[in-house]
Amino acid sequence: MSCLFNLLRNYVYRRSAADGLCRKYMYTATCGRYCTSLSIEKGYRSFSTSFHVHNRTSHSKVISFSRLIQTWTERLSRADVPEAECSVNLIVAHAFGKKMVHEVDMKTVLSEQILRSIDEMCSERLKRVPVQYIIGEWDFHDMTLEMRQPVLIPRPETEELASIIVDEWPLEREQEGTFLEIGCGTGALSLYILSKLPNVQCIAVDKSETACTLTLTNASRFNLQDRIQVIHGDIFKDQTISELSCNGPYNVLVSNPPYLTSDEMDTLEKEVAGYEDHGALHGGTDGLDIICRILAESCNLIKDKQSVLWLEVGLEQPEKIKKIVELHPEFMLSYIKTIQDFTQRGRFCKLQLKK
Structure with a gap:
């Protein structure tokens, strides 16, 4: 320690x-x-x-x-x-x-x-x-974003993920294309990517209407509102997946999904337990409910074998995700690598479409 x-x-x-x-x-x-x-x-x-x-x-x-x-x-x-x-x-x-x-x-x-x-x-x-x-505000890289209870407060680990995504954008010739963020929250991740890649467009989705509104508010702060479309929807509903598919396919899919287990939810700090959106934190009994849904639907959303899926997950989950992908060839995903966060612990997963 x-x-x-x-x-x-x-x-x-x-x-x-x-x-x-x-x-x-x-x-x-x-x-x-x-x-x-x-x-x-x-x-x-x-x-x-x-x-x-x-x-x-x-x-x-x-x-x-x-x-x-x-x-x-x-x-x-x-x-x-x-x-x-x-x-x-x-x-x-x-x-x-x-x-x-x-x-x-x-x-x-x-x-x-x-x-x-x-x-x-x-x-x-x-x-x-x-x-x-x-x-009522917080910094994400060089961007000062509006914060609004109970929308999840961006963490430094997500700043790291944002930098990694920009550095490893899959299109070599030009940094262009469209990406999808599942669970946009304050909009921090999407807006940072848009600010660094001026030829890129974004579709963002969140089941919280407050989060969707806040993402658009923050987009306007940085004159990015014309490059992002925010959808209020739940990825567990087929209607939302259908709407996302109609706006795709996507070169990159990114998500910092809810991934805390039920046991971890019982150990939250008072600041988190009392004020932040539990729906943006709790990933089910094993923390993998939303992650598995994203993995299962990725092949219907991302574009081709050059397309990439990025996830920010819990410390013990990268190996579990790797095993899930191996056990479900119908997901048509290859697990590429795990990247450590600034505490030198596995946090970020990179996957790629096989087709």
Whole structure:
């Protein structure tokens, strides 16, 4: 575990050397990704500068910026809220319209409205509401996306998958074609691919209407709405598969499907269990229900033997998926390889159509 801690610490420091705040990396060092948080050690600047708070009924009073952060950090810590100090720093920065605390102008007037906003947001964190929902946004690579409860918050592992897909896009002559994402959530994966491959089109599907709406909202943020079509549908319904087939075939199929087992669902952090969509997490008793459906329908959706299927799955599932494909030749898939995530554990599966 100490090696994993050091790896994460060093990675975070490289990404945000100025203050070490793990904006991207809260809730990331997990047992199975969603179960147990590992806090990143502190590395942010300490501020002792004071703010003037303007009050309509009294003279200005002085409040220490560091004291403001310390007070709320202590309250969250006493309540056993994970990443308490990181949470407070992110909330305070957001109250000032910034991403990081070190970006806040120390001469800014700290109004009653800002203090009230910080108190309200920190109070939500006390209830274990994820910071991403509280501040309403989160970073995915170089894209700041809107977050909306209960749509699943993108994890760093999915950032890795997005990079891999772009790097290994199957068409050698030109980076073009159409891909399908099953379970688009916030739209993070699809929108990143579209932003890096300007000749590519996307069809995205999700059974959550809130997720579909959020994907379109985020697409508009980056002027990508004309290159993505979002379908509200359930892949377990033949009507949805038929609609997806009519819009295909696809050069690439990507998915970060629900893959947690029923036992793993019982061990979720309060932030995840209480606020994120369980339908985007639970993959059935063995975690493979949705994965098996995707494998079975891929031959009806992807284009030819150059077409690729990418999956982000649980830590013990790549070998199970490989065995499923071997036992079901009717799926017409070849298991190509397993790629490790940044913790050096098998996370991403690459498959290819045989026909």
